[in-house]
Amino acid sequence: MLLSAGARTLARCKLAHRQSGGFPRQRGAVGCCQRFLATQGGERAVGRIAIEENAFGAELRRRRTAAGKSLSELAEEVHCSRSFLSRIETGQRRVTHELAQLCDERLEAKGALLALVPDPSTERISKTIGPGPGERAAKLVKSGASRGGSDTARHRDEFDRLLRRGDLSHTAGDMREADRLYRAAYASAEADPTARAEAVIRMARRWSDPGQVDHELLQLIRESLAALGDDGSVEAAGLRLRLNAHLAKKLSMAVSQDTAAGQAGPEQGARLARSTLRRLSVDGKDDEVACEVLTECRWGLYDFMSTAESLTLSERLRDAAARHGSAYFRGEALMAVALDQLRAGKVYSALATANQYRKHAADTRGVLTTWQQHTLDALLDLWHGRFDKAAGWILGDALTFVERLPADLAVPADNLHQTRLGQAYWLLREQGRMADLFASGLADTVERHGYFPVWRAGLALALCETGQYAEGADRLVGFAHDTADFSRFPPSGWAVPTLVLLAEVSAALDARGGFEAELRQVLPALRERLAAHDGEQIALAGWPTVLIGPTARARGLLALAAGEPDTALSHFRTATEPVRSSQPQLARLRLAQARALRRSDRSGAAAHASGLLREALRVARTYGMAALATECAALLDSTADA
Structure with a gap:
């Protein structure tokens, strides 16, 4: 023709x-x-x-x-x-x-x-407009028009219009409006389980408060799975995969039995994520399904798989997102790859990925994408010692975001608050201003989030670094008791930064002296739990919030507190590689090495320790790390006196 x-x-x-x-x-x-x-x-x-x-x-x-x-x-x-x-x-x-x-x-x-815009049902829904692909919604419109005449077509057109507007509201950060539109789409498709499932999937992409389970969404997902019944179509199979992936993630959001969905805790979410990934090769017939499943199942397994396995999933997601062309999944993939590269100690690779995410954020101009970009930038600024630049975001624009987004754009407030709080905490710690945490009232906010274990560890460290060692020791021992010697922690994910912070608490008590009895109660369990996280891994708190430091250094601190300086020095050598890009981290590592050398009986250890302390002191003064500089200077003085 x-x-x-x-x-x-x-x-x-x-x-x-x-x-x-x-x-x-x-x-x-x-x-x-x-x-x-x-x-x-x-x-x-x-x-x-x-x-x-x-x-x-x-x-x-x-x-x-x-x-x-x-x-x-x-x-x-x-x-x-x-x-x-x-x-x-x-x-x-x-x-x-x-x-x-x-x-x-x-x-x-x-x-x-x-x-x-006229005739939305005849136009291809742009893949760049919102959180996820619109092609499937367009297919729903077309299939509905062919099956049921003009009334069905009108309902499908309305469903498509509501879904598209919800996507745009989500991109703009207006999650309340997005949720309203998705619910309206869900209601408009009362007689169509496949369309309703699509609306529920969109609702499930909304941000949730950290450590908390969204019980309402769990119910909607389960109802949608039941409504699909025994529909054997390719479309229904893909929807089941996507719904199960979201169900797995939502179940895994709990950080304890207290915050779990009844008896269905994070472990069940992880099992469901693994089974859904296995089904992906059978029932996942297109890249849209693959992107959704890989995105959500990676989060569902985040606390239960190794960093290497997580990075493999992230890279699969990146490839699937590139094939699919969705801006939403491209952003999810780039952030996932960057975080897993950081956790794996591949800092320079992560810098390249972060630059790609920065370009992605500039292209899409989404409010939440912008927030995540600045959060990642602040994390890297803290790692590299650019504290003034990090403070500009954390104490300035981030505060504006936190105050504006929850009020005007209906983003879950706790998600933003905890991210900013974590970065403010770490900034104060690096600058030696931990006393400001208590003077400003931020410590009360930290304590209110004690249901999330990483904050319990953070508060214990803050107490030690402000001279309140006895209370810090009490909290450390109490934490071990409440968690059956930390055996209730998952094998990975949030457990890693929590354990690394507890190693810092143990090191502070060891350096202070007089807490040998308390340390004997906790050191064996802490060392056992961290043994699986050696190599060049870096503990990442949040998604993302801060890089706390290499797991090898934490293992060295625990060995030193247990009276094994040679073992500690071996761990510290392993920790050198992942921190080469961070002068603040190198300074803390050199201080730890100097402490271990001073306790060893190696020939020339004292002179070597003094050299390390002088270099750590130089960096601490250059970067404005006041507490670290004071500690290094005090050790140098004691070495000279000896």
Whole structure:
């Protein structure tokens, strides 16, 4: 069949759209649409628009004027000509879905403009607009229209519109509005279990408070799985995989039996994640399903698999996301790879991945993506000793985010609060200002989050570093008692930074002296639990919050406290490699090495220890680590006296 000039031009436009990832960031992509409109087919389309109500154009003009932008300014921001945008406002030209999306973003319309684009059921849903692919929703629209006539088609169109607006609200950080729209989509598809399952999956992508189980979502997921019944279609099989992946993650969010979903705790979530991953090779027929399953099952297994296994899953997710082309899954994959590279001690590789994420955040301009980008940047600033730069975010813009997002955009407040609190805690610790934690009231906030074990360990360390050693020792021993000598910790995940912080507490008590009885109660269990985390691993707290330090150094601190300086020195040598990129971490490692050397009977140990202390003191003073500098200077003075 011969195609008309207009059809051929439109086909080329669609090809350019696909090749550009569905996002016309260059004038050429919009120009392609302009060339189509110049054909006879395009002119006829314009004629039809002229007699339609120009809802999009009128709303675009209203919002542009309210924002104080001229036509020229907005045209420059959305990469099209002023005249073309003017004709869209006056109803003389049909807006493309992608251009409508750009206008919606630049005018912060939160999906209100995009929802006015005509005939959404006939347009391909852009993969870049929100948290996840829209192709499956488009398939639902098409299949519904073919099965049930005009009424069904209208319901499907409404479902698609609500889902798309929910995606945009999620990208904008307005999770309350996104949830409302997803629930409306769910309600509109009462007779269609597959469509309802899609809406539940979107709801399940919302952020949850750390350490807490979302009981309502668990119920919705289970109801959706039951509603799919014995549907043997490929589509239903994919939906089951995706729902089970979310169920696995939601179950694994608990950090203790107190925060679990009844008898279904994190262990059950991990088992479900593994079985879902096994089914992926059988029932996962497309990259969308693979992306969802890999994303959620990695989190479901985060506390129960090794760092190496987690990195393998992250890399599989990155490859699947690249094939699928979804901005949402690309962001999830890049963040997952960066975090696992850091945990594996591959800091330089993580820096490259972080740079890719930075570009991704600039391209998508999502509110939550921006938050995560700045959080990751602050983590790296703390690691490299750029404390002033980190403070600018942690004590400045991050506070604005924390105050604004929960109030205006309905992001789970505790997620943001705990991330910022963790980075503020570590900044104060590195600068030797831990007393400010108590003076500012932040310590009370830390204690309120004591249901999350890492905060119990953090508070014990803060007490020791402010001279309250007896209370710190009491909390350490009490922690061991409450957790059956830490045996209730999972094998990985949040357990690693918690154990490393407890090793720091033990080292502080050992250096102080007089707490031998307390240390004898906890050291064997701590050493046993950390034995599985040797090599070049780095303890990462949060997702992400801070890099606490190498697990090998923590093992060395415990060995030194147990009276084994030679074993400690062996662990410290292992810890050298993963901290080469961090002068603050190297300074702390050299201090620990000096302590071990001073307790050993090696020839020349005292001179070697003094050299390490002088270098650690130099770095501490250079980077403004006041408490560390004081400790190094005191040890140097005692060496000179001896």
